[in-house]
Amino acid sequence: MSAVWHAEPERGNEAVMRLVAWLALRLGRRTTRWLLYPMSLYYLAFAPRARRASRAFLGRALARKAGVSDVLRNFHTYAATLHDRIYLLCGRFDNLDISIDGAAQVEAILARGRGCILLGSHLGSFDALRALGGQDKRYPINIVMYESAAQKVSGVLNSLAPELKARVIAPGRPDTMLRIKECLERGEIVGILGDRPFGSEKSSLCPFLGVPARFPHGPFRLAMALEAPVVLFFGLYLGGNRYQICLEVLAERAVAERGERAEAAARWVERYVRRLEHYARAAPYNWFNFYDFWHEGLR
Numbered sequence: 001m002s003a004v005w006h007a008e009p010e011r012g013n014e015a016v017m018r019l020v021a022w023l024a025l026r027l028g029r030r031t032t033r034w035l036l037y038p039m040s041l042y043y044l045a046f047a048p049r050a051r052r053a054s055r056a057f058l059g060r061a062l063a064r065k066a067g068v069s070d071v072l073r074n075f076h077t078y079a080a081t082l083h084d085r086i087y088l089l090c091g092r093f094d095n096l097d098i099s100i101d102g103a104a105q106v107e108a109i110l111a112r113g114r115g116c117i118l119l120g121s122h123l124g125s126f127d128a129l130r131a132l133g134g135q136d137k138r139y140p141i142n143i144v145m146y147e148s149a150a151q152k153v154s155g156v157l158n159s160l161a162p163e164l165k166a167r168v169i170a171p172g173r174p175d176t177m178l179r180i181k182e183c184l185e186r187g188e189i190v191g192i193l194g195d196r197p198f199g200s201e202k203s204s205l206c207p208f209l210g211v212p213a214r215f216p217h218g219p220f221r222l223a224m225a226l227e228a229p230v231v232l233f234f235g236l237y238l239g240g241n242r243y244q245i246c247l248e249v250l251a252e253r254a255v256a257e258r259g260e261r262a263e264a265a266a267r268w269v270e271r272y273v274r275r276l277e278h279y280a281r282a283a284p285y286n287w288f289n290f291y292d293f294w295h296e297g298l299r
Contacts, residue, residue, distance in 0.1 A: 017156045024086045025160075029095045029241070032083070039079040044072055050290035052298045060209035061284035070285075077285040081125040081237050088127045089161040095241055098131045102231075102247030106132065106189075109229045109249070110139065115184035116229040119219055119250065121195040121276055124286040128235030128243050129191055140188040142167040144180070146198070171198070177222065184228055191233070194219045194272055195289065204266045206273040209280065211294050215273055217265040223254035224261050230254050230268075232275055236283045248275065 024032045044051060054074045058066035084096060109116045118141075120126045132139050145168060169179050169190070183190050197203040197216040205212040223230045232248040250271060256264035280287060292298045 014156060018159070020083075021086050021156055021160060024083060025090065029083070029087060033080075036076055036079040036083060039082075040072055040076040043075045043079070044068075047290070049292070049298070050075075053290050053292055054287075056296070056298060057209075057287050057289070057293060058284055060211065061280055061287065074285045074287065077237055078288050078290075081127075081286075081288075084125065084237075084243075085127045086160060088125070088130050089164065091130075091161075093131055096131075096243060097241050098128060098243045098245060100131065100245040100247070102249075103132065103245075105249050106139075106231055106247055109231070109252070110187055110189075113187050114229070115186065115188045115190060116231050117184075117219065117223050118189050118191045118231050118233045118247075119194045119272065120191060120233040120235070121193055122288045123195075123234060123276065123280055124237055124283065124288075125235040125243065126191065126193065126233070128245055129189075129233055131243075131245065132189070140167070140183075140186070141191060142169055142180075142183045142188055143191040144169045144171050144176070145193070146171065171218075177225065180222065181226055184226060190228075192219045192222075194269075195276065202262065202265070204269045206270055208273055208277055208294075213273075213294050215269050217262070217269060220254065220265040220268040220272075221261055223251065223268075224256045224264060227253055227255055232272065234279045236279065236286050238283075246279065250275075 020032070020035060023035075051071055054071045055066045058070050058074060062070070087093070087096065106116065106118075118129060120129070126143075130141060132141070169176060169183075180190050195215060197214055197218075202217040202221070203214045204217065205214055207213075208215075220230070222228075229249070230251040232246075232250050234246040236244045236246065238244055250268065254268070
């Protein structure tokens with residue numbers, strides 16, 4: 001399944017993306033939000049696989065047949081978070097109303113002088129976690145991600161906040177674990193997405209919205225190897241300028257004997273999937289996995 005999402009072609013023109021970013025920063029959020037509608041309609045018209053994937057997910061999350069208006073709303077929510085991503089990366093939070101539930105738990109972990117792994121998903125805006133640091137950037141945030149899957153978007157965003165590129169950690173490299181370990185020892189946050197397996201990494205089939213789907217063990221094996229705290233993160237877009245960040249401590253310290261880590265990782269995955277399902281039902285239009293998530297051969 002990992003090959004399905006990783007090989008999905010990136011849509012959009014980089015020059016247009018740069019123009020949108022330029023307009024957004026100079027004209028402001030309210031003035032440029034009208035761009036969300038042509039962006040959403042473009043995706044609806046020219047991304048048939050994403051359209052089918054959205055309909056398949058929404059049908060399960062909403063417990064009814066999803067119509068064109070539902071898919072369009074899903075794409076509009078996605079476009080809204082991409083638009084706001086420009087402001088989040090540039091530290092311009094003034095026009096965004098972001099509420100944070102569970103921040104005290106994260107602060108308590110970081111107060112011990114040890115960092116934590118923030119485990120998210122492609123549900124909502126992962127970049128909303130930058131609001132944790134606020135404008136004073138008191139919580140350095142590093143993100144483990146595959147930039148190669150979205151080179152156009154990454155190129156545009158890196159130009160907006162070039163200093164953040166140094167805090168992107170590529171997974172699967174010889175120095176990946178070392179870099180994450182160093183971040184944690186400095187008391188920093190390391191953000192990882194836990195809903196997409198990649199390559200040959202170990203994974204589990206877990207019931208998700210009534211149908212088994214595959215989820216990776218990697219984030220939990222990493223946490224156990226480093227004995228790191230794990231905090232679940234969901235940055236849900238609520239419409240307008242409102243976001244709700246939900247933080248839940250999954251493990252104060254992920255620990256397991258080496259020979260028991262496979263079984264322990266499978267248990268952690270099940271707990272993660274249950275919470276992901278909870279929030280996916282609560283905010284279904286925030287789902288941004290626009291590919292054949294259940295590997296059903298959608299046509």
